[in-house]
Amino acid sequence: PQKSNISDANFPVDAEGRTYHLGTKRGEVANxxxxxxxxxxxxxxxxxxxxxxxxxxxxxxxxxxxxxxxxxxxxxxxxxxxxxxxxxxxxxxxxxxxxxxxxxxxxxxxxxxxxxxxxxxxxxxxxxxxVRLGTCGALQPPAHLGSFVVADPGAILIRRNPDAFTPEGEEGGLVPYTFSRPIPSDPALSLALEQEAVRLLGPEGVCRGLNATADSFYSSQGRRTGWFEDRNETLLADLLCCYPEAVTLEMETAMLLDLARCSRGSIRAAAGVIALADRASNHFLAAERTEQLERATGQACLAALARTPLxxxxxxxxxxxx
Ligand code: DUR
Incomplete structure (x- = not known):
């Protein structure tokens, strides 16, 4: 769509009512x-x-x-x-x-x-x-390579704190990463998602647990590189100490759940993630298996959405x- 005549800088839409980044207008998107x-x-x-x-x-x-x-x-x-x-x-x-x-x-x-x-x-x-269908790193059982994990009861947010990396922050003992409290997912939608996934994948391939959403694939997921000072050597251990029930690590779910919680009751949200990376062994899932899982879990997400009364x-x- 052509962007034209955007007049409102608060919530920009074009002359046809198309949103600024997704480009869709009322009526083109299902609820x-x-x-x-x-x-x-x-x-x-x-x-x-x-x-x-x-x-x-x-x-x-x-x-x-x-x-x-x-x-x-x-x-x-x-x-x-x-x-x-x-x-x-x-x-x-x-x-x-x-x-x-x-x-x-x-x-x-x-x-x-x-x-x-x-x-x-x-x-x-x-x-x-x-419903979000994503991929994640598996932190611990029951999540393992190739599992589909429903974010139930929800997700926490891991944020890197830039102030901790300044001399003043270091002196003041600021923590380099903060963990939010759990943000709940919609229980009925999560249950529907889990049931549909079990129906398509069998019970062994599906579990539920607390997700952790990070603001980076690298630093705030505990991945280490010599190029940056990240001070994340104990991040995963700290996370599991604070939230022993955390099973998955990714980059989107907590934002979705936070916005649903703040939607004045208008949005129900759930998420399921395919464990693509095993953070304990550092193994990665083969592309072929990933596609099989995406097809099965994608249909589970669609079925859960379709059967949810709104x-x-x-x-x-x-x-x-x-
Ligand atoms: N993802 C992670 N961490 C992993 C595996 C997958 O964040 O270890 C998800 C979230 C993001 C994308 O969308 O996949 C990054 O590769």
């Missing part, structure tokens, strides 16, 4: 969203979607910033698959701009929706469900929401 990290994974999982209306293709739009949105249906329910790339700032774009753009796709009203204006069927903004009446017209 059930699957957030994935790469375009390859999104296109692979789009193979399991049906068109929003019979005889139409899937809705697909890639923004100038590389956020790809694909909207279709899974077992009848409108769903959008959205490429979130990596890291907390990108997760923030995806949640906030989609909250703006998501509109209700009532099953009946979508049947005759115009190809590129599904919003004709939209009457209210509705409650949203967002309150379509949520919205400003009923006195809730912004």
């Amino acid at each position: 059930r969203i699957l957030s994935v990290g790469s375009e390859k994974r999104a296109l692979m999982l789009a193979e399991y979607l049906e068109p929003v209306a019979p005889g139409r293709g899937l809705f697909m739009l890639e923004s100038s910033r590389g956020f790809l949105t694909i909207t279709g249906r899974y077992t009848g329910a409108p769903v959008s698959i959205i490429v979130t790339h990596m890291g907390m700032a990108n997760a923030d774009f995806v949640v906030r701009e989609n909250r703006h753009a998501a509109a209700l796709h009532a099953a009946s009203s979508c049947a005759d929706a115009d190809a590129d204006d599904y919003s004709r069927g939209a009457v209210v903004e509705g409650e949203m469900a967002i 309150d379509d009446d949520w919205g400003p017209h009923n006195g809730s929401g912004p």
Whole structure:
């Protein structure tokens, strides 16, 4: 989409109402969203979607910033698959701009929706469900290489503290990394995700546990390099001391859960991650096995979203929401 006439610097949208980074507008995004990290994974999982209306293709739009949105249906329910790339700032774009753009796709009203204006069927903004399908490092059992781990009860956030790396900070004994308290995931959506994953993968491949989201793949995940002073030698041990139940380490989930918690009741969120790296042994999962797992767990995420009842009446017209 062309960016033009952006007048409001507070929440920029163009003349058509398209958001600044994801480029979608109201009606192009379903209120059930699957957030994935790469375009390859999104296109692979789009193979399991049906068109929003019979005889139409899937809705697909890639923004100038590389956020790809694909909207279709899974077992009848409108769903959008959205490429979130990596890291907390990108997760923030995806949640906030989609909250703006998501509109209700009532099953009946979508049947005759115009190809590129599904919003004709939209009457209210509705409650949203967002599931992240990501990858992670496994910290300890029951998570192991190739496990699918549902972030239940939720996630904590690990942040690097720049002040600790100054002479004053060192003198003052500032800690180089801080851990937040656990941020909860939606229990019903997490359970649905776990059940669907067990159905597709079997019980051995699936577990649940506390996730830790870090603001770097390197320093705040305890990876070491001589090029930077990171003071992270004891980070993983400190993490497990503080949160003995932490099982996975990645870069997005806590942001998603934090925003859902602060969404005034409008967003339900859950996350499941494939353990790609084993942080104890330093083994990495083979690409072929990763793709098999992405297909199975992707379908589990779509099924969990599709079966989740959402309150379509949520919205400003009923006195809730912004
Ligand atoms: N990821 C990690 N750490 C790992 C393995 C995977 O952060 O050890 C996730 C999060 C991020 C991407 O999106 O994969 C980084 O490779």
